[in-house]
Amino acid sequence: MTNRDFGQYCGLARALELVGERWTMLIVRDLLAGPRRFTDLLDGLPGIPTNVLSTRLKELEASGIVERQVAPSPQRGVLYAMTEMGEALQPAIITLAVWGNSQLGEPRPGEFVPATTVAMTMRATFDSTAAEGLTATWELRAPDLIVHAQVIDGALRTGDGPAPVKPDLVMTFKPDDLPTFRALIQAAKGGLVELEGRQRLLATFLRIFAPKQAA
Amino acid sequence: MTNRDFGQYCGLARALELVGERWTMLIVRDLLAGPRRFTDLLDGLPGIPTNVLSTRLKELEASGIVERQVAPSPQRGVLYAMTEMGEALQPAIITLAVWGNSQLGEPRPGEFVPATTVAMTMRATFDSTAAEGLTATWELRAPDLIVHAQVIDGALRTGDGPAPVKPDLVMTFKPDDLPTFRALIQAAKGGLVELEGRQRLLATFLRIFAPKQAA
DNA sequence: CCGAATCCGCAGTGATACTG
DNA sequence: CAGTATCACTGCGGATTCGG
Numbered sequence: 293m294t295n296r297d298f299g300q301y302c303g304l305a306r307a308l309e310l311v312g313e314r315w316t317m318l319i320v321r322d323l324l325a326g327p328r329r330f331t332d333l334l335d336g337l338p339g340i341p342t343n344v345l346s347t348r349l350k351e352l353e354a355s356g357i358v359e360r361q362v363a364p365s366p367q368r369g370v371l372y373a374m375t376e377m378g379e380a381l382q383p384a385i386i387t388l389a390v391w392g393n394s395q396l397g398e399p400r401p402g403e404f405v406p407a408t409t410v411a412m413t414m415r416a417t418f419d420s421t422a423a424e425g426l427t428a429t430w431e432l433r434a435p436d437l438i439v440h441a442q443v444i445d446g447a448l449r450t451g452d453g454p455a456p457v458k459p460d461l462v463m464t465f466k467p468d469d470l471p472t473f474r475a476l477i478q479a480a481k482g483g484l485v486e487l488e489g490r491q492r493l494l495a496t497f498l499r500i501f502a503p504k505q506a507a
Numbered sequence: 508m509t510n511r512d513f514g515q516y517c518g519l520a521r522a523l524e525l526v527g528e529r530w531t532m533l534i535v536r537d538l539l540a541g542p543r544r545f546t547d548l549l550d551g552l553p554g555i556p557t558n559v560l561s562t563r564l565k566e567l568e569a570s571g572i573v574e575r576q577v578a579p580s581p582q583r584g585v586l587y588a589m590t591e592m593g594e595a596l597q598p599a600i601i602t603l604a605v606w607g608n609s610q611l612g613e614p615r616p617g618e619f620v621p622a623t624t625v626a627m628t629m630r631a632t633f634d635s636t637a638a639e640g641l642t643a644t645w646e647l648r649a650p651d652l653i654v655h656a657q658v659i660d661g662a663l664r665t666g667d668g669p670a671p672v673k674p675d676l677v678m679t680f681k682p683d684d685l686p687t688f689r690a691l692i693q694a695a696k697g698g699l700v701e702l703e704g705r706q707r708l709l710a711t712f713l714r715i716f717a718p719k720q721a722a
Numbered sequence: 723c724c725g726a727a728t729c730c731g732c733a734g735t736g737a738t739a740c741t742g
Numbered sequence: 743c744a745g746t747a748t749c750a751c752t753g754c755g756g757a758t759t760c761g762g
Contacts, residue, residue: 312527391595
């Protein structure tokens with residue numbers, strides 16, 4: 293609980309005091325994809341001990357980055373969600389992830405692609421000028437992966453799981469390799485995807501998620 | 508030495524495996540301000556144990572982020588410097604620092620402002636369009652702080668310590684509070700600065716280091 | 723002096739078990 | 743479902759020592 297400080301009046305040092313501990317930024321990544329419950333986070337972060345997740349969530353809540361919510365009616369229990377201050381972390385997380393993407397190399401044995409990573413990559417590669425004025429919803433499916441992208445008047449919302457509204461186009465992939473967003477884009481370009489809905493939105497999808505350098 | 512992995516094929520996770528351990532990003536921040544030796548890093552990071560610094564530098568070198576150099580003739584010994592791959596970390600470091608700046612609040616007792624932080628903040632606030640075609644060198648001095656900014660045909664190089672060439676303008680501050688870049692800018696705007704050199708370059712300085720939201 | 727290696731005590735982490 | 747409790751372990755902080 294006692295966050296070890298760095299003793300420096302420096303933005304970077306302060307950021308690292310708040311989100312620099314082990315697992316913390318991965319929790320932030322997952323919560324940036326939408327609110328979720330304790331066990332959802334556990335599932336998305338295999339290897340994290342429950343006490344560490346518990347501690348991290350308390351620290352993040354104490355810092356005002358995350359807030360606990362009582363889940364709305366149909367479900368029940370506790371939801372963790374980013375605050376506005378936490379949402380402000382997104383550019384930093386994405387920029388770091390873009391650098392990390394350039395260092396990824398081949399997947400190591402046993403590594404998997406979290407759905408929240410795909411959602412984050414979509415946000416990183418989104419071309420807001422190409423999407424100006426657009427409104428549409430996609431749902432992407434692959435083995436062990438469902439994510440959605442919702443563009444409302446040019447503004448993007450992305451998350452894992454099924455789309456919160458009926459998607460305009462459902463894209464179903466059966467990739468040979470890991471379902472990275474890059475692999476999905478390649479498959480889509482090659483026509484290796486099953487479409488369900490407004491098929492013309494495939495081209496739109498490929499246009500607004502044009503990886504600059506970030507895929 | 509055995510970097511604990513996260514088991515995820517994700518850019519963010521990989522980035523954190525490479526530079527996510529305690530102290531590592533602060534070392535990167537300091538090296539982004541220019542090559543320096545082991546003891547320079549120790550001085551700039553009070554509290555870091557020597558064995559930890561040693562270990563981090565080895566890890567960073569093994570990852571190809573940092574390289575050891577034999578110091579050029581006048582000095583001697585070992586210099587640590589960023590590789591090209593390491594330089595690519597700068598946008599990520601800066602973006603994280605910008606968020607951290609918004610969380611800084613008042614300085615805590617005993618906190619100080621590292622010179623490399625000021626250099627980084629200058630890079631974060633630099634307005635490259637406002638500096639187009641410009642060439643000039645500044646040196647900023649305050650108690651316990653010397654940094655420089657070198658603009659060559661619109662391109663910025665910043666670092667701590669005296670300017671590598673004779674500066675066109677030397678700005679000497681005597682701030683009451685901590686010498687953050689924001690405080691220096693305020694002092695400069697208020698005329699609370701002693702100038703030595705081409706005085707007109709003060710206005711130029713204030714124009715190209717216009718903090719958007721990053722100060 | 724520079725650039726570490728070594729040793730020790732402890733806090734943070736990982737794994738498992740258990741509870742409201 | 744949402745955590746807490748326990749305990750072994752490893753990485754970190756602090757100090758000292760050591761070779762170029």
